[in-house]
Amino acid sequence: MKSYKVSIWKISVNRSARKPTYLVRWAVDGSPFHEVHKTKALADRFRAKLLRAADKGEPFGTVTGLPDSLRSGQAGLSFLELALKYLDHRWADASAKQRDSMTDSLATAVPALVKAMRGRPAPGTLRKALRSYLLAPPRGERERPDDIAAAVAWIEKASLPVAELLETSQVHALVDAVFRKLDGKPAASQTYRRRRAVVFNCLGYAVELGMLPSNPLSKVRRKRQSGHRPVQEVDRRVVVNPRQARELLAAVTYVGGWDRASGRRLRAFYGCLYYAAMRPGEVLGLRRSDCTLPGKGWGRIELAETRPTAGKAWTDSGEAHDRRGLKQRAAGEVRLVPIPPPLVRLLREHLDEFGTAKDGRLFASERGNVVAASSYSRVWKQARELALLPSQVSSVLAARPYDLRHAGVSQWLNSGVPAPEVAARAGHSVDVLLKIYAKCIDGQEAEMNERIMKGLGEDDRSEE
Template identity: 75%
Template sequence: MKSYKVSVWKLTTNRMTKKPTYLVRWSVDGQAFSESHKTKALADRFRAKLLRAVDKGEPFDTVTGLPDALRGGRAALSLLELAIKYVDRRWSTASAKQRESMTDALAVAVPALTKAMRGQPEVRCLRRALRSYVLPTHRRECEQPNEITAAVRWLERASLPVAELADIEQVHTLVDALGRKLDGNPAANQTYRRRRAVTYNALEYAVELELLSANPLDKVRRKRGQQPVQEVDSRVVVNPRQARELLTAATYVGGWKRASGRRLRAFFGCMYYAATRPGEALGLRRSDCHLPAKGWGRITVEETRPSAGKSWTDSGEAHDRRGLKQRSAGEVRIVPIPPPLVRMLREHLDEFGAADDGRIFHSERGNVVASSSYYRVWTRAREFGLLAEQVSSVLAAKPYDLRHACVSQWLNSGVPAPEVARRAGHSVEVLLKIYAKCIDGQEAEMNERIMKGLGEEEATDYE
């Protein structure tokens, strides 16, 4: 806020330090401010600038205590301008998913801190303007609809200076917005944490630019219920028999002519037998596979093709092209694959061949398989391969659950945790925290092992 109620007092000398310093004191709208200078000449010069601003009738900012003439440059940078600078700094090194998350969070944060000005657009329009036209670097020169142009102009005038976040009330307003959906209801805990993390990093950048002395979000702590569940729900994990039936059922989807399910049987098999992520399976090339006629083979996981959307990738394709998750550039993961998966991949290549760039899994036109396509096939495969009560349950509800089943099966088969972690592309800590679950249908076997360990031949019922 701005105020014309300004009083500038005489210089005072601080003799409590080894060398005396000179203090310039003034008040804005009843709130006192001060600034220390090493020499009297510097203090006099700064005080003269304040008096000159008062004589000219310039408004003073109630947060920083400074007139516009002294707040120029970095100190006057708005939250909108900071968001743009932060996105520019991060864009080239961020993955497509990170870009989407970054723009989503900042599209919520920026409209939360604006001046009360006439002609304010709806929040939905402001978020769309930021997310689709202002923040993405490659979208700024695109032609804008009239309502978007008006929203951008309003934001440029109304966005508050970053310095306003020195006011704790403004920080609370920002945090409240990060935790709400468009309809005003509370956002999911994971959504709030993701938005807050992005906004926190943007404000850390403001600290680097010396726009803020400290990150204001450190002052506000909000309890948002329990932490997101980390462990895999054991109810989603299929046993080997169920996995085989589901992989077979996938071939029924689409019939013989369309072959939409047969195209994806080996894709699902990579997740179950080699613990690949969907994006890693989509990135597999023929040259990445060693597929002998008999025995075990191996795949080299080098590239991942996660679905991200055309707006966030450098190539304009719906799938990003990245290295392995949380690994250095050029790092690979070699995974031994059992004979059933070797046979699947050989049969797949014999029937469908590889794409022009060598990718094993591709659509009829040679494109990367869309996530909507393999989800649709998987939904139908569950209907064919599971019992009616299992179809309505969470058992293997998503293709990714095949990866969970694979890692669980490895662990329950006695494979050492470090080797499982290496094959799955995890740290041992993450592996034991998330994936150490028993397979559906092995409870009786586990109970029998426990009874043998207790020295009992069979379980005894007690009334």
């Protein structure tokens, strides 16, 4: 906020220190400010600048205590300029998914800290201008439509200095913007946490640059809304049993176009999700050289690369799929996954019919490209309609291909495989594994009940 109510006092001398210092004191709208200088000449010069700004009728900030003419250097950077500096700082080392997340979060946050200016663009236009034209480098290379150019010009003028976040009301406005979607409704809890983390790191960078004394988000917490608590556990309703999984994999070969080739091409892909509990991006990056496929018995997969869907705007290569190492693992680290005979057979049959892409990948589109998420999701939808009962089709049972991974991990746990071994095969830590799949460990209720009764010195049969 700004105010024209400014009082500037005479310079005072602090003689308590070893060397005297000179204090310039002033007030803006009743709030006191001061600045210490080592010499009287420096203090006189700064006080003269304050007097000159007041004589010119400049408004003074109620947070910083300074007029616009004295907002220079890092302290004068706007929130938009901070966002641009932060993205330039992080871009080269960030994955495509992280780049997507950072631009999404900052495109949501930047419009929350702006002046009240005429001509504010519509929320959707302003967000598109930030996310697609202004924030992501390289900037200025794409031709901007008139509405986008106008939105960019507006936000560049309207963005307030980062120092405004020293005012708690501005921080609350920022948190509220991150919490909501464009239509004003609350965003999903995971979306809010992801956006808040990005903005928190951005403001942490401002602290490193000396723009803020501390991170203002550390002092503000949003009260959890009922119905919007973070949900990390897998919903056991999405988990198919082994029979249902086999029927779904069989149904895939009957869908996918007039010749059903696209369905058959993806059967082993879905098999990797279920039998090896792989992530879709890991399956898309799987190569023939990663697989040991004997004629009989168990095989093995050595996972080293993942190809997550990210979008052309966020990858260095300009491809829709990023190329990264394994999730939450050091560069070059490999995960070994033993695979059962049913998956070995599926992979051998897939290689016999479709071979590999030019770079050795097992799963590719008809043109040899990385299979798009929209393609394997479309085939999966058709397979569910064929393999499941009508009531199940309308339910959340195996609603996404990723749910096959949940089913695979749940099947291992329910078969009695120790949690550390399951975690190693699935690429989780043990604590995360048990937290996520706690509700999917089934079939032990009767055994646990019997143990409790024995501990009580009772016999279940006595009540029969």
